[in-house]
Amino acid sequence: MTKRQVSPTRRLLRAEVLRREQRSEHVATVTVGGPDLADFDGMGADQWVRLFFRREGQARLRMPTWSGTGALLQLLTMDTQTRPWVRSYSVRSFRAADLELDIEVAVHGGQSPGSRFGLNARPGDEVAILDEGITYLPPAGARTLLVADDSAVPAVLSILESAPPDLEGVALLEVADAADVREIQAPPGVDVRWIHGRTAHETPGRLALRALTDTDIPPPPLYAWIAGESGLVKGARRLLVRERDVPKTAITFLGYWKEGRSAVS
Numbered sequence: 001m002t003k004r005q006v007s008p009t010r011r012l013l014r015a016e017v018l019r020r021e022q023r024s025e026h027v028a029t030v031t032v033g034g035p036d037l038a039d040f041d042g043m044g045a046d047q048w049v050r051l052f053f054r055r056e057g058q059a060r061l062r063m064p065t066w067s068g069t070g071a072l073l074q075l076l077t078m079d080t081q082t083r084p085w086v087r088s089y090s091v092r093s094f095r096a097a098d099l100e101l102d103i104e105v106a107v108h109g110g111q112s113p114g115s116r117f118g119l120n121a122r123p124g125d126e127v128a129i130l131d132e133g134i135t136y137l138p139p140a141g142a143r144t145l146l147v148a149d150d151s152a153v154p155a156v157l158s159i160l161e162s163a164p165p166d167l168e169g170v171a172l173l174e175v176a177d178a179a180d181v182r183e184i185q186a187p188p189g190v191d192v193r194w195i196h197g198r199t200a201h202e203t204p205g206r207l208a209l210r211a212l213t214d215t216d217i218p219p220p221p222l223y224a225w226i227a228g229e230s231g232l233v234k235g236a237r238r239l240l241v242r243e244r245d246v247p248k249t250a251i252t253f254l255g256y257w258k259e260g261r262s263a264v265s
């Protein structure tokens, strides 16, 4: 079980879409906000939320009436045709003073609920969020190794922005193409390498895995955080643990999604 730090006061928060920006063909930033966000406990790092949003054809968002994790249980008892879509997204940034929270959606075609939301969210659209906390929990003084595909790039950018300025290490970030590369304020000791040039038929994460194979792993003490498509995560785990002798306890692995399989909701 992945170690996680979650706010003890988290609850289901209502919000609405404030704006949407198409940063590149494959990246859309959606900003949500509203008075409920006064109760959002912004933790930085890879903090993520479950985002509830309307199904197509529905005038209003139909939400579970229970709060907290109970909402997820209740969701499963709701009619599959009318329950809201729920997808997981990292908090790219949270501005407490403005009660605004950004997510970055990796748009993969226009067919999936998450991609459609990223492409079509409009100001005023109702959403709800449930805070799920952070998993990036490095021991003090450890060097870092971060590996991500497009879906986990927002988490890594947030990790790097909230990292101590003396952090050292390597970040391997795979995106679909050069236009998806973002400006990033990383500690100067972290070597941030963007990897792009994926063909249309290549599964996201494979280029990052290849880059990891060719990378000199930072020496101990090391903490590695790896997230993205399941094949990337499994391959990286095998490589680091079996071939590079990195202790399992020094690595957080997160399969954010699996090729050919939809998230459940």
Ligand SMILES: Cc1cc2nc3c(=O)[nH]c(=O)nc-3n(C[C@H](O)[C@H](O)[C@H](O)COP(=O)(O)OP(=O)(O)OC[C@H]3O[C@@H](n4cnc5c(N)ncnc54)[C@H](O)[C@@H]3O)c2cc1C
Binding pocket: 048, 087, 088, 089, 090, 091, 103, 104, 105, 106, 107, 108, 112, 113, 114, 115, 150, 151, 152, 154, 155, 204, 255, 256, 257, 258, 259, 260, 261, 262, 263, 264
């Ligand atoms: C903790 C956590 C944090 C996450 N943070 C982010 C984030 O900040 N930004 C983000 O974009 N995603 C993030 N994800 C991943 C996102 O939740 C999944 O990609 C989710 O499946 C997207 O839902 P969907 O409706 O677009 O596709 P689904 O309906 O779940 O899947 C439809 C099809 O698309 C494929 N698919 C799913 N995701 C991708 C993808 N990224 N690229 C290519 N094909 C895909 C599936 O294999 C399936 O075949 C996060 C996941 C987790 C668990």
